[in-house]
Amino acid sequence: MAKIWTPENAGKIIPVIKVRPLLPPPPSVGARLQPQHMHWQLGRYKEDLTFGPGGRGRRKRWVVDQEAEQHNLVLNQTYDTLMAQYGFLLGLWAAVGTGSTLPDPAQTSLAAEVARTNINESAGTNTWSISRVADGVADITVVREFTEAQVGNKNLAEWGFAPAQNPSSNLMCRELFRDGLGNPVVITPASDQRLRLIYRWRVSVGPVIPQPVSINIDGIGVRTGELFLRKYAPINAFPWNVFGSEFGDIALLHGLMMGGDIYRGHVLHSADVPPNYNNSSSYTSGGFYKGISYNSYIQGSRTRTTQPVTWLSSEANATIRLIGLGYDGYPMGVKLDPGQEFTKTNLYKLTIGEWTVTWGP
Incomplete structure (x- = not known):
């Protein structure tokens, strides 16, 4: 509680308490x-x-x-x-x-x-x-x-x-x-x-247990959800996946580190996807896809970042429940919490910021 200023307490130190919502960290x-x-x-x-x-x-x-x-x-x-x-x-x-x-x-x-x-x-x-x-x-x-x-x-x-x-x-x-x-x-x-x-x-690679995260969506605000990886990803969704469909998580990080083509790259999805490491479902409808590009790698940084991607006003107009990378077999995503979903309309564009992968011993 903050004290109210009055002439009687002029010159005194007035404590101010700021209350901020506790939010989970951004995806990593x-x-x-x-x-x-x-x-x-x-x-x-x-x-x-x-x-x-x-x-x-x-x-x-x-x-x-x-x-x-x-x-x-x-x-x-x-x-x-x-x-x-x-x-x-x-x-x-x-x-x-x-x-x-x-x-x-x-x-x-x-x-x-x-x-x-x-x-x-x-x-x-x-x-x-x-x-x-x-x-x-x-x-x-x-x-x-x-x-x-x-x-x-x-x-x-x-x-x-x-x-x-x-x-x-x-x-x-x-x-x-x-x-x-x-x-x-x-x-x-x-x-x-x-x-x-x-x-x-x-x-x-990790995390393999879904982790609470928050995403700041430009023009919409902060949304919370769960970041998850998936072990299985349909092989037809990863033509570059030399590891096989049962190593979707390994293949994703392999591709991200190299700045590789993760098929269609970014995905917005309307499906109510269970954030489960062992979920092997293929979601072939309700997805909106954009290609992927990367910022130049800085030698010694051990970090690779993607470039932001924008859906135009005519694109991805639906209720969005998932933001991820991949195609119908995407092995990584953020499943928005109940009540955190948002509906995109043709009245605005939507930009998703960078994804970051780090590595080391």
């Missing part, structure tokens, strides 16, 4: 990339005879002569530069070298790279796999093999992974080869041996 989504482990194997292929309904044949069998598993270090440039170019697919090329310099987050390349490959003998080039670990969390795994000609009789001491072929300063991680006890070792493949690297990194 984030992504993380963390190292997991690398499994190296030194071995060779041997031919075996096989017998079956088709007769006798031959097959190659991988025989391991030496192996170990170890952890690794993700470099700073992964977060500052590479994720803005390649999203989550950062380790499609394996590199090995002869340098023995200890790894440091500020490094960008191997000390002395001698070979780089994207070959998986059994699956082809540039192959990788993804597996769900938990809600919003997935592991990406690659298997890469260096041939006898690439590494035979060379003293290999270091390794790393990169998103591109050119042997330059583009590594996402770097480490020394280590034995099972964590001690640095030098691997010298014989002329008939190959080196296989199996590397896994973990990505996560």
